[in-house]
Amino acid sequence: MHDSQIARWVSLGIKGSLVAVEQRRLGKLLTKPGAEVKAILGEFDADREAVVISTPYNEIPSFEGRPVLNAREHDWVALENKTTIDALWDELSARRAPAMVFDLDFERLWGASEILDRGAGVVWSGDGPAINGGANFVRRVRSYEEAKEAFDVLAPKCDQVRVMPFLEGIPVSVHGIVFPDGTAVLRPIEMVVPRRQGQAKFLYAGCASFYDPPVWIRDEMRNLARRVGEHLRETVGYRGTFTLDGIATEDGFLPTEINTRYGGAMVCFEDAVPTLPLALVQVALVAGWDLDVSSMEFEELVLQAADNHRAGAVGANVRAVQPTEADERRVIFTGWACRLAHADEAAHATLRLSPSPIGGRLDLDLHRENMPVGAPVAALTVAAFALADQEWGTGLGALEPAIAVEDEVQVEQAIEEAVTA
The missing domain is CATH 3.30.470.20 (ATP-grasp fold, B domain)
Structure with a gap:
């Protein structure tokens, strides 16, 4: 809820079935807002005194000269990559499951799957460059056929894939x-x-x-x-x-x-x-x-x-x-x-x-x-x-x-x- 005397509620029509889709659209809005958005913003905050609170995913630090308070730094975002995070567990001496990471090479990914499978299959987790959330780029692989299906989904969206035993x-x-x-x-x-x-x-x-x-x-x-x-x-x-x-x-x-x-x-x-x-x-x-x-x-x-x-x-x-x-x-x-x-x-x-x-x-x-x-x-x-x-x-x-x-x-x-x- 908001107080209509001090704030305006404006729907920008940003929606999508995946987080990545919504965030791309929000990023475009923050970097290159259209004339309608600029007019609304100028009427609301003509002296550019406002601050911006965006979504938790945002990395853009300003919006039309106004600071975005919760913008994430690039080094912070990079830590979310599932194909590089094992280095952090090793740095902190944390126990972890064995894993292998490869570029989009199906035969190498399938070979790693056969090695790491403990009897319940493996999990393929793809990452980069798109935002990955809600298990969008995660697949359980228990057969060659499932591996092919997983590869077809991950290859267009990801740079690398991590393979680890199903836990x-x-x-x-x-x-x-x-x-x-x-x-x-x-x-x-x-x-x-x-x-x-x-x-x-x-x-x-x-x-x-x-x-x-x-x-x-x-x-x-x-x-x-x-x-x-x-x-x-x-x-x-x-x-x-x-x-x-x-x-x-x-x-x-x-x-x-x-x-x-x-x-x-x-x-x-x-x-x-x-x-x-x-x-x-x-x-x-x-x-x-x-x-x-x-x-x-x-x-x-x-x-x-x-x-x-x-x-x-x-x-x-x-x-x-x-x-x-x-x-x-x-x-x-x-x-x-x-x-x-x-x-x-x-x-x-x-x-x-x-x-x-x-x-x-x-x-x-x-x-x-x-x-x-x-x-x-x-x-x-x-x-x-x-x-x-x-x-x-x-x-x-x-x-x-x-x-x-x-x-x-x-x-x-x-x-x-x-x-x-």
Whole structure:
């Protein structure tokens, strides 16, 4: 919301199915705005006294002579490259999965896949020059045919591809926030990334903070995030939020990438401390402003609030339907199944299908007061999306959840019970 007396809301029509598309269009606007945008800007800020707050991806430092406060530096952006990040893990003595990186040479990539496959396939992650997010350039490869499919997708978009073993476990992220005096480190966040049955693609479906990895893995994640934050501060003068992503496996936390920006999963912390404008804290830190708070004071405040208040932002874009208005279904989870809630039941979540520029938007609003704390929500998401396919024809298809390490015995028991039933 905005105050119409002091601000104007102007839609610029910038939209796209991929982050990269939207950011290219925004970059074009910031560097070469059209006559209409210039006129609106001149009327609003004739004396050029305004400052600009852009998206977390932006690298452009000014807009028509006005500073962009949260513009990222080139050295910061380069650290997001998935094909070069292993050098950082080695610099920090962090345990990681083995990996090989090659240019777009299919035979070498397939050869590396055969070497690194531990029995569950490998993961190809492409990077550069396009922005890579939401698992857009990530593919699971278990056969020569899947390798060819992955290569056909990645080759036009990427400069290099990293090959590493497929890691069973829960995709997780931990956020660090670099202050002038140190790095505040927050709690782990589950990245909800179901696997598409029979396909190499993953479905990025958001994030949630209900999952608690084993304490020793949580400690591993937070310790490494602090080392990463201090390294970034000392080597590239970094300020603000970054994410450290990886997999919580039976061997512990194995990192895969960092994102040197304010990540989408920060919504979980925004919900935990609604009176603290975390997005503006990010802008202020990048701009070099003094917040009059230490990194440890900030960490204590936000970490405790987020551990006590769980949240999530789970959903997916769908193309099979084009709804003209929002429709909702209250749902109940029973184990790993999902059904519609009866009128007299307290629902665990609400499924919502809404109009979207690319078709439809499916959201799963988890009701915090009725959700269990500790378990991942990936399996619940898969069940809810299956119900959405049934109710609305959303066309997401058969999905499989990532399995937490501590859940393996439960999974085996569930399979045995299903077979004997």
